[in-house]
Amino acid sequence: MKSLEELRELRAELEKEISARNSEGKPKIIIGMGTCGIAAGARDILQAVTQELRKRNLDVITTQTGCIGMCEQEPLMDVQLPGQDRITYGKITAKDVERIVVEHLINGNVVAELAVARLEEGGV
């Protein structure tokens, strides 16, 4: 370690390694993993999300949830940016994942044609 700057640069790089342990103020992706979701291919979606986040080096919290009743629309994937409404995307495929990540997660624009619901921030 030759300077304080070197340490700080290294830390900026390393912080991502433990970032999954701190969820505060971070964007979130939630995948429906009820029986309906799994049957409709939610597992593939989850893997595609992990790949996509890894590829683009993004610091995003990925969690799963159970059936929310919209089984018809599975696989469901929610995206929530900090302080914004939670958007539910329905009937998505592994291919849609990249588009949602780029347009919504990175650029902040909801992909309207895939969205099926909007939960207001602070709502359940």
Next chain:
Amino acid sequence: MNPKFYRSHVLVCTGTGCVSSGSNSVKDRLLVKLEEFGLQDEIKVVETGCHGFCEQGPIVIVYPEGVFYCRIQADDIHEIVEEHLLKGRIVHRLLYTEQGTDARIPAYSDIDFYKKQHRIVLANCGRIDPESIKEYIAAKGYEACGRALTEMTPEEVIAEVKKSGLRGRGGAGFPTGLKWEFTRQSPGEKKYVICNADEGDPGAFMDRSLLEGDPHRIIEGMIIAAYAIGADEGYIYVRAEYPLAIRRLEIALQQAREYGLLGDDIFGSGFSFELKIKKGAGAFVCGEETALMASIEGQRGMPRPKPPFPSVSGLWGKPTNINNVETFGNIPDIIRRGAEAYRAIGTEKSTGTKVFALTGKINNTGLVEVPMGMSLREIIYEIGGGVSDGRDLKAVQIGGPSGGCIPANLLDLPIDYESLQEVGAMMGSGGMVVMDDSTCMVDVARFFLKFTQSESCGKCTPCREGTKRMLEILDRLCSGEGREGEIELLEELGEHIIATSLCQLGGSAPNPVLSTIHYFRDEYEAHIKERRCPANVCAGMAAPYVIDEAICIGCTACIRLCPTGAISGARKQPHVIDPQLCISCGACAVKCPVKAIAQG
């Protein structure tokens, strides 16, 4: 591309407590199961240090949700992997249940045991992999060290530590900044810094947990101290019976060298520092600083008179600064967040937090870190979950063999250096042994004195002879042979030993006896005057057991069990205990299926 991104981290505690309850096999099974379900590229397994909640071990935490699974065995892993990690469903049956309720609590942060704690020193324990310097750096590690070495003068570092109000966490509570200043001002080219990790109090395990769970924090604290006092060499004196702590320290030291955080020209500041581990053989007296230094020098671990203090003439006659593990653990935060922020925690004269090892008759055995000034009641009932088996609290022993017993009626006492001293206890290193109403205070005093007596190095007469005589008296009291006037004799001996012993081993050894006499004199008197042990603990004085003939069903279970053959009686006839033969071990009462046996 970030190949290091994992959507979920599973933290498995591999502190000594959890390892002994099986966390290594939990971790192995987890790795196997993740492969089986094809999750190994999505989920990372991290071994961490102690979470403090050893009672509930082995502990497994799943992030990003922060779900706290407790008492996990290898056979539970399949369910966690399939349900939680694959499908996202929390496994409710493995969650923590708060004492006295049925509610299962998923989140780490919602558990009472953690809610009231304030973790500074233990902030990383259980959150990062102690064998990875990368995780420590990611958690803002070595930032304080970098700033101190490149942006502050040694005098500024000392001023900041003085301003923080930090006092030695090893027991006596001497202001740390002042100690550093003395060592800095001592003339001499060569100086040393030593970390005292010779933790020896029965029931104390905070230093061990800290070294196992976050070794880099201690190294960082020591580098800052060395820079402040002008030392280029340091030692960590740790007992050999802490193998895991030593192994993790060795790994941490190696990593720190590789990253240029130890060695020459650290952070390009021109400052150089080298750090070594010295393994102690586990003699209690080596926790005394002058004995510790003698031991490092290769001599027999015995104390010498002070002055000269180590800050003037320490290791090999050079100015030396010795601090406890936890003291060093506070340093990085003080430098990184500033003395003002640190001062805001705790009380006016006892700033910051203190780590306590909660043991004894308490529901939540474990390691807790609380702001100074918190009351005993809060620590025992709100964090510790109260006395186990629903019994009543009798006393709390604080400060180990050097400390004293605080009776239940002083529960609202704020825990800080001054308050503890006022009631005849001391902070000590932070052992807190909770005792319920089945405890005999004379027996407790005897236990601690027996420990210090056998650990006395024998160099000075008051400690060597005095503790021996005191122990003989206590042995007599506990076997029902106490004589009139012996309580007064204990007090007199104790006061002399405290006043005249060479070091603090002898200087504090009588404390457990004197404080129990002070608060529980009636129990001592009962042992002498009535030849009775009120708590029915002391063998030879405990009342013999009696069988209630009306309840006894004559099953003979007790007859077969009794180690002295004191019980007789035919099958299906009421049995009888011979009081002359009964040794009051109580085994029969535990075994009896109809609860017909009780102490008479």
